Every structure is written in structure tokens, then in C-alpha cells.
Amino acid sequence: MSEYIIQIDHVNKSFEKGSRTKDGTLREGVKVLDDVNINIKKGEFVTFLGPSGCGKTTLLRLIAGFLQPDEGRILMDGKDITNVPPYQRPLNTVFQRYALFPHLDVYDNIAFGLKLKGGMTEKEIDQRVRKVLKMVSMTDYEDRDVDSLSGGQQQRVAIARALVNQPKVLLLDEPLAALDLKMRKDMQIELKEMHQKLGITFIYVTHDQEEALTLSDTIVVIDEGRIQQIGKPKDIYDEPVNAFVANFIGESNILDGTMIEDKKVRFIDKEFDCVDEGFGENTPVDIVIRPEDIYITKKLEVAQFLGTVKSCTFKGVHYEMFVDTDDGYELMIQDYNAFDVGSKIGMIIKPTDIQVMHKFGKNIYEEKEYACNEIELLDNKEDGDLHGKIRSIIYKGNHYHIEVQTSDRKIFYVDTQEIWDKGDMVGIKFLNK
């Protein structure tokens, strides 16, 4: 028997050119999943996390069997199930929209599937329904009309309806997205408890990084149909593999740096000791520093660098401050203590709190390489050598780092002081040609 319950093996999926989006515009043919490989262990709580449109639902539908991959295989318990129809796969899906039957009460909504399938006595059905009602804490509601329930209660019924089939794997596609914040938080705790009690595998989809960090044993970070990182929540938070993951997984300071030699790195115009090795000498890198990892001190003489507090906001547990360093970089810092706006402070960063990452991507145009500051973005897309759409923006302390994607899906990386918005169509002009 395989140690993995689900394996996604080199899966690729494209949708055809010419289909229409909800607002009626014609889609270009796009690769929605690009060589996706994931191994999911029995009993794990795995979350697919990524921005809207990155391919999460498509991946879930492939696992459920509602879609077929163009290439690659899906295995369950080591057996290829790529061509097994959905109803023969021992898994069930809970969707964002609960899709309950309005004319049936809670009990009958849950019993419906079992009655339809046949082969069980009334008594067996009754036992199963009562068991799952208890599971989702809805025992007192069995006779209620589903319309009279709150959103959270309806979602519990939807989960019960999936669990009553005793699936080996429960697929959940943004099941809490329609709930308000308080209900979402409560349901997160309940889901986690349910997962522990049931012992089955949960595959959960969300675009909410906090939800993913709270719930999961393992997080799969996806961007544009490609897996960026797979790991435990803490590993992904503490050691993101690239600037996309770092930016997506919570607040951070992402900065340009240079690895001077092993264990020595330069950023914000200062040299720091770090723990990273093997990057070579004088190698450009990205640096991530979490806002809670910068220590503020009033003793300026012991600090590694100095700055001035620009803003200070109470965030419930900690204060969030924006600080301008004396060398002109803006940093976000979280601290349990407040420091006055305008006051001079010293800052310290421990070697282990400096996360060094390889820069990703090169700008190649007509066989020549361009640095990120050798490309200019233009308002009028006709004025550039190429044009494209802005797909991500990261603030790097004193400039913006922007990814622009052309219609043939080539990505260019641009450093600029100018403010652009995600989704803007821009001209791309190469300087020093």
C-alpha cells in the first residue's frame, strides 16, 4: 500500500482558446496547470493556497474527476484513477455555495444521497445521519428547513451531507468564503476539530493565507498554475523560497540584497551577519525580514542601524510601525511596545531572522539580457517594444518590483519608483538597446 492517499503526477491542464468568461469576453488559450506534482499523505490536512485564478479549483476538480488532465496522472492509494468517473471515487466535495435542497429539511438533505444510492435499510441510514449530525453539532436542527438556517449552519449541513458518504478524502473548495469573519473563525476551529476526530484526509482550497496557516498540516502555494512551495505552515512562513511566497504568506519586508560571501549579506546599505551559505560571492539576492523580527531599541549606540518612526498603529496585540531608515528605506515593524511618531530609534536584526532567497527570473529580449532597471513601463501600450499586463507588485523598501506578463505568457521583471496597479495594461520598453 502506498503511504500516499492522493498523488498528483506531472499534471498539465489547458482550457481551449475561445471559451468565454463570466463577463462575456473571449478567453485566450491558457495553461491553467503547469506540471503539478503533489503527494498527499493519509489523514493529512492539505491546503492549496494561491490568488484567485491560479488554478486551485481546477486542481480540485481534477482530483474529484469532474475534469481530465491533458497530461499526467492522478493516483489514489497508489492506483491510477485518472479515468475513473467521479461517482466511483471515494471522495466528496464541499463547495463555497452550499447548494442544499430548499424543499427538504436538514435530515432529508443529509439522507438524500444515501437513499438515492440504495442498498441501505432505513435504520442504517438513520444511524449514519445521526452520527454526522452530531459530528457537525447540528443534532437539534434535524427537522428545520434549510432556509431558516444561518450561513454557517447551512455550511455545516453541506459538510454533513458530504461526510455521510464516509469518503476517504473530503475536498473543500473555499467552503467558508461566503461567511462573515466571526462565523469563519468559529468554523475554522470546528473544521480542524472535525478533521482530527474523523482522521480522514482533507484537501482544502483557499486564497486566504491566514486560514491556510491556521488549518493546515501542509500548504501548497500555487501561482499561475505552478507550484511555488510545498511545506508545513511554519516552514513556509519562516522560509519562503521566493519573493512571491513571502509576499503572499503574510506581511514582510522584501528587500534587494547582495550576498557578499558565506554568512555575510548586504541590504538597506548595511552589512549583516546571516546563517546562509552557498550563494557564491557578490550575488544579487532577495531578502525577507518579517516585521516581528526587527528589534527596536532606544539605545542607539547598540543598534545596527537607525531610523525614524513614521507611523504607529495598534493592531489588537501588537503595534505596527512604519520606519524610515537613515539610508532611505521604509520598513514595517511589529512590536508589543509603541514608539512615538517622529522619534529616533535603533534597530537590530538577528542573523537567523534574515531569510536569503535566490532571485528568480531573467529579462531576455531579442537574445539580450536586461536588468530590472533597464526596462521602462509606459501608460500607452502601443509605445513599448512589447506590451503586457501587470500581474504582481512587491514594494521593496524604496522602490516597486513589478512583474509584467505578455500575451504569450513571457514575464519581465521591472524595478520602478512609479506607482502602477495590478491588472494595468502597459507598454514595455527596453533601455540601452
Ligand code: ADP
Ligand atoms: P482559482 O480556483 O484558483 O480561482 P480556477 O481553477 O477556477 O482558479 O481557474 C484558473 C484559470 O482557469 C482562470 O484563469 C480561469 O479563468 C480559467 N478557467 C477555469 N475554468 C475554465 C473553463 N471551463 N474554461 C476556460 N477557462 C477556465
Ligand code: MG
Ligand atoms: Mg476557485
